[in-house]
Amino acid sequence: MRYAKGHKESTRERIVQAASRRFRQDGAEGVGVAALMAEAGLTHGGFYSHFDSKEALLRAAVEDSMTQTLDELTRLAKRYGDDVTALARGYLHHQHRDHPESGCAAAALAPELARHAPDTRAVFTVRLQALFKLIEARLPPTLPAAQRRERSMAIFAALMGSLQLARAVDDAALSERILQGGIHAATILALK
Amino acid sequence: MRYAKGHKESTRERIVQAASRRFRQDGAEGVGVAALMAEAGLTHGGFYSHFDSKEALLRAAVEDSMTQTLDELTRLAKRYGDDVTALARGYLHHQHRDHPESGCAAAALAPELARHAPDTRAVFTVRLQALFKLIEARLPPTLPAAQRRERSMAIFAALMGSLQLARAVDDAALSERILQGGIHAATILALK
DNA sequence: CATCTAATATGATGATCGTCATTTCATTGC
DNA sequence: GCAATGAAATGACGATCATCATATTAGATG
Numbered sequence A, B: 001m002r003y004a005k006g007h008k009e010s011t012r013e014r015i016v017q018a019a020s021r022r023f024r025q026d027g028a029e030g031v032g033v034a035a036l037m038a039e040a041g042l043t044h045g046g047f048y049s050h051f052d053s054k055e056a057l058l059r060a061a062v063e064d065s066m067t068q069t070l071d072e073l074t075r076l077a078k079r080y081g082d083d084v085t086a087l088a089r090g091y092l093h094h095q096h097r098d099h100p101e102s103g104c105a106a107a108a109l110a111p112e113l114a115r116h117a118p119d120t121r122a123v124f125t126v127r128l129q130a131l132f133k134l135i136e137a138r139l140p141p142t143l144p145a146a147q148r149r150e151r152s153m154a155i156f157a158a159l160m161g162s163l164q165l166a167r168a169v170d171d172a173a174l175s176e177r178i179l180q181g182g183i184h185a186a187t188i189l190a191l192k
Numbered sequence C: 001c002a003t004c005t006a007a008t009a010t011g012a013t014g015a016t017c018g019t020c021a022t023t024t025c026a027t028t029g030c
Numbered sequence D: 001g002c003a004a005t006g007a008a009a010t011g012a013c014g015a016t017c018a019t020c021a022t023a024t025t026a027g028a029t030g
Helices: A007-026 A033-039 A044-049 A054-079 A084-091 A094-098 A105-113 A118-136 A145-168 A172-189 B007-026 B033-039 B044-049 B054-079 B084-091 B094-098 B105-113 B118-136 B145-168 B172-189
Strands: none
Touching: A007 A033, A007 A054, A007 A105, A033 A044, A033 A054, A054 A084, A054 A105, A054 A118, A084 A118, A084 A145, A084 A172, A094 A145, A094 A172, A105 A118, A105 A145, A105 B105, A105 B145, A118 A145, A118 B145, A145 A172, A145 B105, A145 B118, A145 B145, A145 B172, A172 B145, A172 B172, B007 B033, B007 B054, B007 B105, B033 B044, B033 B054, B054 B084, B054 B105, B054 B118, B084 B118, B084 B145, B084 B172, B094 B145, B094 B172, B105 B118, B105 B145, B118 B145, B145 B172
16 A cells, blocks of 8 residues: 555545535535535545445434534533533533534434435434433433433424524524523423 | 416416425425426426525525414314414324425424525524414413413424424334424423 | 555536526417 | 517526546555
């Protein structure tokens, strides 16, 4: 091999990370292969020696960004009270709302992913279930086990939905209230 | 005037309704002007005598589809108990999950709308607030007025998020549990 | 230092994108 | 039935899309 071993691997990683950001920012259909490669400091030509298709890159990017989201949420929770309210406060923060490119992949891409290849959705599903578990672990142990799981799903759905609405709305004050409403709701859903 | 009066208006309406469906099905970037016009039984050429741009059509389509969603939810609620649980059951039904093209525009387009023109987001915002009011009117009057509004936002966010996740996931059983979790959560959030 | 080859760049493919100028056609008023 | 006119069709614009064949170049190996 002529290039240092691991060179191609690290280049691939750079492409995935660039894609991971841009897909969240502009949507999977909102950015082309050429722009993605340029963001990684390359030209578009070499793309297909790294990935079979744009869809394959999306799959890798979903895996990367969902893992990032998982790590970030874990970090956030640990930093503050390590309960659902802490998670909600971190998730529904202005900074998260204003920076989708480094934020939750589910919030940025969920409706689009529903229209993508089964492989891509499968990757998403696995990571999403890890997110559910993250919340579930912070629900009161008094809740029946069967309910804990469904409750964690609903809490995440509420957080994700609130973030999306806060981003879509054209009214700063309303956006703020949506975030607050989401935090309160998550707290309520984490009780009883 | 050479064509029957109202002819152009009804054609425009046909285009909006075709767009209203296709945008929800394939996303705003997932379908082109030519396909939209074809769906309305026309060719692409005449498009710009009806709309200034594709964005203008999106704005009209968002207004149309959000209004449809509002009407449908009102109808659904009235049909069954006329409470939040009835709304949730209707919203998180399999039929809704499996037919985004005739379903909630917010669930189909929210993340994408965040990236669109202020005018488009303003139209969305107005209709979204009507959706909030629809839920708010079905919350127990014992709740403090200030909380009612935020609560209604969170309930809708939870419904919308649950629907999106149920659509994105590649696991039928999980999809089902997400829908159930959303219904239960909405019911809990409508109490106390 | 020269050679070899993997990694990237160049450049082109046909398709589709949004947009628009121009032409054709349908319908109504005379 | 003819002329006037508004609506829709034709066809093209340059840009960008995903994809790929070919050329170049970087850098470790001998």
